[in-house]
Amino acid sequence: MAEEEDISHPSIDPTFYDLIVVGTGLPESIIAAASSAAGKSVLHLDSNSFYGSHFSSLPLDDFASFLQSQRNVSRTESPSSIAGAVAVSGDCISVDLKLRRLYSDIEICSHASPEVLAPSRKFSLDLSGPRVLFCADSTVDLMLKSGASHHIEFKSVDASFVYSGDGRLSSVPDSRASIFKDRSLGLTEKNQLMRFFKLVQEHIGSAASFGDEKEKNGRISEEDLESPFVEFLKKQRLPQKIKSYRSHCPYLFVNQVSNLIILYAIAMADYDQDNLEDCKNLLKTKDGIESLALYHSSVGRFPNALGALIYPIYGQGEIPQAFCRCAAVKGALYVLRMPVTALLIDKGSRHYKGVRLASGQDLFSHQLIVDPSFIVPSPSVLPLPDLLQESSESSSLREVKVKVARGVCITRHSIKPDLSNLLVVFPPRSLYSEQVTSIRALQLDSNLAVCPSGLFVLYLSALCDDTNQGKKLLHAAMDALFTVSISENPENSAAPVQSEGIEGEVKPSLLWSAMYIQELATDSSEAINSAPMPDGNLNYMNLLDATVKMFHNMYPEEGFFVETMASENIEDDGGLSD
Structure with a gap:
């Protein structure tokens, strides 16, 4: 997580809840809102000073700082290193929580002077881009059903294209x-x-x-x-x-x-x-x-959406914030800048009991959901033979070989001069013979409030087996789309290098870029649920399916957002804007 600030931590009251949620990522925020709507008492904590966790949208400097902070997170290599320190105090056993590295092989490059990219806070960069919503997908339905759509606005993606091997784009x-x-x-x-x-x-x-x-x-x-x-x-x-x-x-x-x-x-x-x-x-x-x-x-579901795809104004970090607002309206308590340091296990039953905060305060709940950065301890690596034994298989860290290579690029010019917000898909083998996966690129401009006027942000992603493969995929796509500016002078860097790109157009100059590899492993145990991390998909639907399943596992007798607006009013919701 982000580097902790030197602040005093306030005491939280009350000390017992139906559900404690650690991390404000999208799955955590949806479950917090659904649980609050079901009448559960919810405490929602985050060690960061911002909402969204790994689904957040950050200013340029904060985005770079967040990625750089991941270098300080140790990579867990062996089962023996998963469990933190264990201590017995009163009727509780405390197990220190450890973090795992979700991002690695981070490369951040600037090809322009700071003045060109100023002001930094005008940027709102997605950590897990590219990501969009289909107008008729289940995530949009959920936002309309839950009322989250009242707290967020969208604009449509102008067009979608498929890249061919000769550098041309075919419209979808x-x-x-x-x-x-x-x-x-x-x-x-x-x-x-x-x-x-x-x-x-x-x-x-x-x-x-x-x-x-x-x-x-x-x-x-x-x-x-x-x-x-x-x-x-x-x-x-x-x-x-x-x-x-x-x-x-x-x-x-x-x-x-x-x-x-x-x-x-x-x-x-x-x-x-x-x-x-x-x-x-x-x-x-x-x-x-x-x-x-x-x-x-x-297509055509909403009158102010031109095509099939939409994107939230100010970035995808607005979506978890919208669900957090829904949860707060129903009574959920929110505390940011509040790290959780340990799990509390009942010494008699050996079941989850609560959490210990960085302030030293102990809080208790029936259920717990933690950010995917946390490692949920496995019984096999704890000196507690009966701890969480009923779910030993699911509580072990699952190693998933597939990773996601992600890239963020900033440029002065659109890759399609007549369009601002667009999606480009590079099919397998469209760039080189060993390319076995698709590469997706989403370009956005200032009308979505994600960058200063006159600049463009482009997100790339591709599934990969390892770092080398992932970096090669992204570099190939970036080489097809951009050229690196040859000058750090703001006046000179405004003019693109005369290099032919897509469909014979001049390639835009690349002013700034970040590239990193995201892990896809996950773990969970009974009463201690690890929230899904951002996957490699363009949309949120698989993440939503996993989130709904987690909610029903926690509360099998409860409905998922049963208090909803009338379904016939869904299409008239005001949360979509052109």
Whole structure:
């Protein structure tokens, strides 16, 4: 976590709660709000001076300081180093909590003078970008249902593109109108695409009907639904915007651009779907169809959102803050700059009892959720043979080999001169032959209040097995998009180096960049839940699923945000703004 400030810690009253939450990340904040709505007493703590934890949006200097502080967090290498000091006091056993490093191999580079990037506080940089919301996804529904949407505003992402091996961008069709406006498609090709989307719509419609034989005829067969989505798309004979990538980029398979758009820019597949043997996450047709349905239903849901994707004004850190406000309205108590140093275990039952604060105060609760930076001790490494024995398997640190490589770039010019906020997807093998995962890049400008006027922020991410692979992926994408400014003089750095980039346009100069590798391991135990950390997805839906599951495990008899506004008012919510 961020470096602690030298301050005195106030005493907290009362000292017992139904739930104590440590960390204000998005999953923690959602559960705090849901628990408060269910009538639980909630204490929400964070050692940081800001909300959002690993989902926060920070000023430029604070962003760099937060990453640099991670260098001081020791990396846990062996099980024997997981458990902190254990002490017995009264009827409690205290176990010191230890932190693990979530970010490593941090590279921060500035290619411009400080004046060019001033003022620092005008920036609001996401720690776990790029990340957006589909207008019709479950996270948006939850914000509308819970009332969190009253505390946050969004703007739409102007357009989405797929990068081809020859440096061109293919637009992602998000509606019937956009298909027919696409000048790169002939009339026959447009009709082929429309027939495909009609088939998807008919299948979705028929799946919602029961007992109607006629409706069954419009459905995609079960055999096709269980088949790889890439094979199903090939059977549809979708149009080829470019006859073959091979003539432009020898690393790519002979794929149709339409297939690439659907697979990697709509269905958001992470791994190369053409290489079925090596693909770590093969997308089935039924999942691909669900992604198409989500994308289609997102377009036009809100009148002030141009396409399928939206992004919060002031950055994604506004989303956990919105849920914290909902929790506070229902009575949750919030204390920032309050580190938790130890777990308290009942000496008799050997079950979780409470936490010890840096102030020395002990607080107690039935349930506990901790930020993913904390290591939840495993029974196998504690000198307490019965401690948490009922969940020994789940309480051990789970080693997950996959990591997320993340990058943040600042530039003076848009990668598409006529657009400000846009998403670019680099499909597998579009940059080099060993690229087996997608790379996603989200560009934003000052109209989203994430940077000073005249500058742009671009986030990149890619799943990777190790640091070298991750850095290579991000460097390849950055080389395709930017050129490094050759001068630190603010006047000279304003002019981009004359280097050809996307679609023959001049590459923007890279003024500042940060690159780092984020871990994806997680751990948990009964009554001591470790919140999900930011994953490698572009949206929040998997994180939300894990969060809802955690809530129901904690409170199986309680509803998840049962006190909601009428569903018919959802579409008229004022939280979305153009």
